[in-house]
Amino acid sequence: MITMKDIVREGHPVLTQVAKDVELPLNENDKKTLEEMLLFLKNSQDEEIAQKYDLRAGVGLAAPQLGISKRMMAVHFQDFDENEYSYGLINPKIVSHSIAQTYLSSGEGCLSVDREVPGYVPRYQKITIKATDLDGNEVKLKLRGYAAIVFQHELDHLNGVMFYDHINKQDPFTIPENAKACDQ
Numbered sequence: 001m002i003t004m005k006d007i008v009r010e011g012h013p014v015l016t017q018v019a020k021d022v023e024l025p026l027n028e029n030d031k032k033t034l035e036e037m038l039l040f041l042k043n044s045q046d047e048e049i050a051q052k053y054d055l056r057a058g059v060g061l062a063a064p065q066l067g068i069s070k071r072m073m074a075v076h077f078q079d080f081d082e083n084e085y086s087y088g089l090i091n092p093k094i095v096s097h098s099i100a101q102t103y104l105s106s107g108e109g110c111l112s113v114d115r116e117v118p119g120y121v122p123r124y125q126k127i128t129i130k131a132t133d134l135d136g137n138e139v140k141l142k143l144r145g146y147a148a149i150v151f152q153h154e155l156d157h158l159n160g161v162m163f164y165d166h167i168n169k170q171d172p173f174t175i176p177e178n179a180k181a182c183d184q
């Protein structure tokens, strides 16, 4: 099972590389990896398992965070409207997005970053993502608010982008233009 020791931390070159497309149909190895990534997120949100294995409660994980430079990501979380999102996605891409931006007023963190980096992270308020799921089906997801933020955070990892790359250097707490805080 994946635990925190398997997650590479900032400074590791894989986190700033652009990950490669995954060959479809998914081979056994890639499928197993993606299933393990989803299981890690579920385990990390289970009080007992998270305590036993000292896991940080994760809502998303990208393959490069395991040192695997492939375009695969997993998400597992509920947004405040209680919509459930639990996916293993292959070769995800944003096919459309709003002009309007959003951001978490609490800022962002990362499983690969063992420090606080204060500041607002501007992201698109609404995105439409196309990808292949673990069963090999084409999925098209229309996301907004917190869900859009999580998916964009993971997608960034596939392009070697860290959340703090988006924080305004002059004033980390400037409100991004045409942005509305996300109420999570």
Ligand SMILES: CC(C)(C)[C@H](NC(=O)Nc1cc(F)cc(F)c1)C(=O)N(CC(=O)NO)CC1CCCC1
Residues within 6 Å of the ligand: 045, 056, 057, 058, 059, 060, 061, 062, 065, 108, 109, 110, 111, 112, 149, 150, 153, 154, 157, 184
């Ligand atoms: C970095 C960490 C703090 C572990 C963050 N977890 C998180 O936000 N947990 C959480 C939030 C809730 F609102 C409710 C809950 F039950 C658990 C996270 O997993 N990520 C994913 C990551 O690092 N992927 O590479 C960072 C988030 C920042 C914004 C989106 C994802």
Ligand SMILES: [Zn+2]
Residues within 6 Å of the ligand: 109, 110, 111, 112, 153, 157
């Ligand atoms: Zn991250």
